[in-house]
Amino acid sequence: MAAPDIKFTRFVLFTNGLVPAILLAWDAYHQKLGANPIEFATRATGVLTLVFLFITLAVTPLRKLTGANWLVKFRRMLGLYAFFYGFLHLLTYVWFDKFFGAREIVEDVWARPFITIGMASFLLLVPLAITSTKGMIKRLGGKRWAKLHKLTYVAAIGGVIHFYMGVKADTTIPITFAVVLAVLLGYRWVKGRMDAATKNSTLGIQTPPR
Amino acid sequence: MLIKKPDDIKSSEITDKKYYLTRRNFMRGAAFAATTAATTFVYRRFAVPASPPVKGEKIENVQTAQAAESFPPPPGEAQTSYEEITNYNNFYEFSTGKSEVAGAARGFVTRPWTVAVEGMVQKPKVFDLDDLLKIAPLEERVYRMRCVERWSMVIPWVGFPLAKLLQQVEPLGQAKYVAFQTLLDPKRMPNQRTDVLEWPYVEGLRLDEAMHPLTILASGLYGETLPPQNGAPLRLVVPWKYGYKGIKSIVKITLTDRQPPTTWNISAPDEYGFYSNVNPRVHHPRWSQAKERRIGEFSLRDTLPFNGYGEQVAGLYAGMDLKVNY
Numbered sequence: 001m002a003a004p005d006i007k008f009t010r011f012v013l014f015t016n017g018l019v020p021a022i023l024l025a026w027d028a029y030h031q032k033l034g035a036n037p038i039e040f041a042t043r044a045t046g047v048l049t050l051v052f053l054f055i056t057l058a059v060t061p062l063r064k065l066t067g068a069n070w071l072v073k074f075r076r077m078l079g080l081y082a083f084f085y086g087f088l089h090l091l092t093y094v095w096f097d098k099f100f101g102a103r104e105i106v107e108d109v110w111a112r113p114f115i116t117i118g119m120a121s122f123l124l125l126v127p128l129a130i131t132s133t134k135g136m137i138k139r140l141g142g143k144r145w146a147k148l149h150k151l152t153y154v155a156a157i158g159g160v161i162h163f164y165m166g167v168k169a170d171t172t173i174p175i176t177f178a179v180v181l182a183v184l185l186g187y188r189w190v191k192g193r194m195d196a197a198t199k200n201s202t203l204g205i206q207t208p209p210r
Numbered sequence: 211m212l213i214k215k216p217d218d219i220k221s222s223e224i225t226d227k228k229y230y231l232t233r234r235n236f237m238r239g240a241a242f243a244a245t246t247a248a249t250t251f252v253y254r255r256f257a258v259p260a261s262p263p264v265k266g267e268k269i270e271n272v273q274t275a276q277a278a279e280s281f282p283p284p285p286g287e288a289q290t291s292y293e294e295i296t297n298y299n300n301f302y303e304f305s306t307g308k309s310e311v312a313g314a315a316r317g318f319v320t321r322p323w324t325v326a327v328e329g330m331v332q333k334p335k336v337f338d339l340d341d342l343l344k345i346a347p348l349e350e351r352v353y354r355m356r357c358v359e360r361w362s363m364v365i366p367w368v369g370f371p372l373a374k375l376l377q378q379v380e381p382l383g384q385a386k387y388v389a390f391q392t393l394l395d396p397k398r399m400p401n402q403r404t405d406v407l408e409w410p411y412v413e414g415l416r417l418d419e420a421m422h423p424l425t426i427l428a429s430g431l432y433g434e435t436l437p438p439q440n441g442a443p444l445r446l447v448v449p450w451k452y453g454y455k456g457i458k459s460i461v462k463i464t465l466t467d468r469q470p471p472t473t474w475n476i477s478a479p480d481e482y483g484f485y486s487n488v489n490p491r492v493h494h495p496r497w498s499q500a501k502e503r504r505i506g507e508f509s510l511r512d513t514l515p516f517n518g519y520g521e522q523v524a525g526l527y528a529g530m531d532l533k534v535n536y
Contacts (some may be wrong), residue, residue: 011242015246016245034309035294035297035506036503044257169477
């Protein structure tokens with residue numbers, strides 16, 4: 001696949017990433033979020049966090065499967081969008097649910113695994129957002145940086161568990177998310193094993209991975 | 211609309227087409243428009259659906275005075291709007307999305323409808339709904355409704371005390387509990403084809419709770435017959451308990467000597483007990499029950515013990531540990 005105009009594609013992706021936030025704000029302003037707007041906003045931003053995390057996690061498999069290495073140029077922006085929606089999600093909780101009541105928040109995080117896991121998953125994204133700049137990658141060194149950013153996997157798993165725990169009985173959507181995540185992470189695991197097998201193989205001929 | 215005459219703009223000022231409509235720019239514009247439109251479309255599919263207007267039939271001869279004397283509506287608490295009451299529902303037989311129930315329940319047929327009242331009673335009977343609604347005068351009861359999910363409403367129900375119906379069938383001495391059952395008909399309640407809950411939905415009360423004057427069978431709200439999404443044609447309202455105790459579209463009521471199974475308790479026993487009394491001190495494992503969001507309000511309200519009906523009902527639970535019997 002030929003590389004597209006990176007600058008322009010980046011602009012298109014940036015705009016598209018912002019579209020849900022704009023629509024959410026627009027609907028909120030026009031009172032079109034239903035009877036419980038805050039619940040809707042919390043749910044929407046939560047789902048969007050996972051969606052952007054998943055798109056970010058899809059970059060590597062897509063690159064390897066299609067050979068379109070330029071895809072990696074968009075990964076930082078996608079990851080930062082996951083952080084952005086995660087931040088909004090947390091904000092709806094801290095502001096509209098707890099009204100910045102520190103004691104209540106601490107109590108919630110401490111006593112309720114549902115909240116603990118959600119909060120931990122978001123906090124894991126913070127160092128990743130901070131170290132997303134070119135300068136930081138240089139300072140950390142590519143290998144260490146890559147290792148650190150594997151935390152994305154943990155955050156995504158935590159996010160899905162948090163989503164699953166948040167629903168009362170209808171787990172269809174959280175389970176769908178879990179399956180997608182399993183594919184995204186499963187690909188890496190399988191690919192890693194195959195690569196290792198190729199490397200360690202003493203045989204000269206290796207069947208191509210299929 | 212003002213349309214400028216062509217000669218407002220000198221022809222020399224019009225940018226030549228070839229400068230802005232190059233193929234490249236056109237393709238870029240198209241890509242930009244197509245992707246944002248697609249993103250908008252996908253987002254919109256998951257946004258809150260537009261609410262279909264509903265209208266019940268006017269119920270004649272609703273008595274308000276009698277109810278107002280013994281059960282004053284919550285003072286200083288505005289009634290939740292009809293639109294919000296009828297578009298934000300938990301009724302899993304139709305949909306698990308609270309904003310989707312109204313659309314999914316549209317056209318639900320509630321006539322003919324019978325309610326069997328049986329079990330440990332002197333005179334078991336299958337009531338035709340229209341006869342059942344003539345057992346006692348219909349009253350307007352303005353009650354708080356507190357959902358276990360931390361939101362609440364103030365709803366002007368139309369109904370009559372459950373006790374009046376139970377008196378008709380004459381419970382036997384050994385009857386200690388009342389069990390309720392929702393219609394089971396996946397053709398009319400399409401989400402019963404899924405297994406999100408065990409169907410049919412069942413609920414239960416202790417006999418003294420069922421006989422309490424606050425406990426009503428409701429057939430309407432805001433002076434009109436219940437829309438399907440609110441539990442048409444007949445539902446239970448127990449205002450001091452979490453909303454899910456208010457079983458909807460009732461077809462069977464059974465008196466029994468054993469504590470009957472209840473749907474949410476079967477689904478998650480550690481989260482939903484048999485009693486399910488509103489209690490700001492007994493928390494749901496996943497969230498605090500100390501506060502609630504009144505629909506239509508921005509800030510949270512403190513949740514009241516027994517949803518504010520403690521004066522009337524706390525006596526029913528004298529000596530009981532409400533942390534154990536949640």
